[in-house]
Amino acid sequence: MASIEGTILDFKRLDQLARGGTSLHRIDARAKVLVALAFILSVVSFDRYALTALFPFFLYPAVVIALGNLPAGYFARKVALILPFALAIGMLNPLFDREVVVRLGSFGVTGGWVSCASIVVRAILTVSAALLLVGVTGFPEICRALERLGVPQTFAVQLLFLYRYIFVLTEEGARSSRARDLRSFGGKGLGIQSYGSLVGHLLLRTWMRADRIHMAMLARGFTGEFHALQPSRFGGRELLFLLGWSALFIVLRLRNVPHLLGSLVTGAMR
């Protein structure tokens, strides 16, 4: 996170992507949420030395990026941003787990390195699944899907409200923060005292804004739910989408496809 403004721009870009009109965007959000969950569950259910068996799962992000017409480089950059964290935890594995599990000629690879690589691959897969879900569905749609899948209405409304005001308040926070930065000289005034009252003021303004919003809502007859313009339905296409992907994930989970492929090739070469 370089600057607050940069983060907001990045956020908006992901939000904009969801407005695409591809066939993937038009599928009911519930199907997409469930497929993403099935994908993540299958990926994390592998044991910790699974590495090559995870590779076929790249098919899902690749297909979503392709069919959803999403910018691959943008998502790659976003995923790369979180990789250091996965590596930081994963790098400790080679220290504790030194048994050699793979031999390539005279070169031995320890279990720690394999599981470290596995953690990184898992991180890439699960993170891209979450980001792509937003990119191809959009947050409000996800909230509505969650509500129709049984999430309590209070929480769904909370998510939608939060989302509506994130842009307003982050921009306000960014302005305050920039104003403070411009007035500080030699790092003075960036400490806790000014921070406390800066955030405190932001909080009070937020509070008053909430009062105004409440009055506006009352004036417009808000009854506790947001209405969607086009209620989508869970039809045959959605069912096919859900079952097709889930079946594929099950097969990939149970059969080590790369291994089959590999033994085919190396067997043929022998």
Next chain:
Amino acid sequence: MHMADALLSPAVGGTMWAASSGTIAYCSAKVRKELDDRKVPLMGVLGAFLFAAQMINFSIPGTGSSGHLGGGLLLTILLGPHAAFLVIASVLVVQALFFADGGLLALGCNIFNLGFFPAFVAYPFIYRKIAGERPDPVRIPVAAIVAAVAGLQMGAFAVVLETVSSGITSLPFSTFVILMLPIHLAIGIVEGVVTAAVVTFVYKARPEILQAAVEPLPVAGHPLRNVLLAFLAAAVLTGGVVSWFASGDPDGLEWSISKVTGKDELKGPEHGIHGVLAALQEKIAFLPDYSFKKPAEAKSEDPGAEGGAKPEGEAGKGEGSKMGTSVSGIVGGLITLVIVFLAGFLLKRRSQAA
């Protein structure tokens, strides 16, 4: 201290999901019953506020580093535990989806670690006890710092428990604890100081806000017990269901731990449930032991046609051992990657042409 999907097993992730969604359902019902519809926009906007506040940094004197607000405790002080838990959970959902902080499966863990402990443990049992009914500028900072430190320590300890019982990392329990708790002691102190600064500011400017948050809450104990019972029931139930389907995986984990590290201290709380299923597991687990050539047989044993819950152990288990011998696995993996990216590339070309 966001947990990541990559370090979680489905059984742990599923159990924590159950715990968090149980608590969300309970809090939603509670907030609904209060019938204070002023709270609806207030909660939403305060969530957005938290988002903004987390982005603003301040410099920590003497260290050259900077810190920012976490906000769990602050929200609880302003809104009371139920509403605050929902707000924290909603913020975490957005972070998981847009910034890939944590992940979708880890969301249950993160909501629990960052929401439950400040809202339902640190606030009623520590903050309220120290700050008392009538908070003043001396008690507020003390209460905020102690409560923030305690809440973060509990959260960090939960992270350790969840990670270790998932068994993806090889870090031993003790090392992980020694690593996590001191770091979060420092983070907790910073969080406490910031919370105290903001709460003191609000106390000076609009004391009625703090007073209003205190009043509707019948002091702890009673609601907490309900929450605990609700999420415990949900956790046990779903934990049982999840680990039934996931039973193969922790089984593979045990196997790999005893095989590779020779110690089995990584057994998690899931173990009790697994003991019940041991017989079934053993039956399943025999089959594919070290036998790569019979995946068809292994498959016929699998009851895993249930939607997303398919983590039967055989495949994973088998390949742990196979890894040792085969170059073919690596070759095959590379081929798969090439095929996958080619497929994506071609699909993209086609959809752009169309």
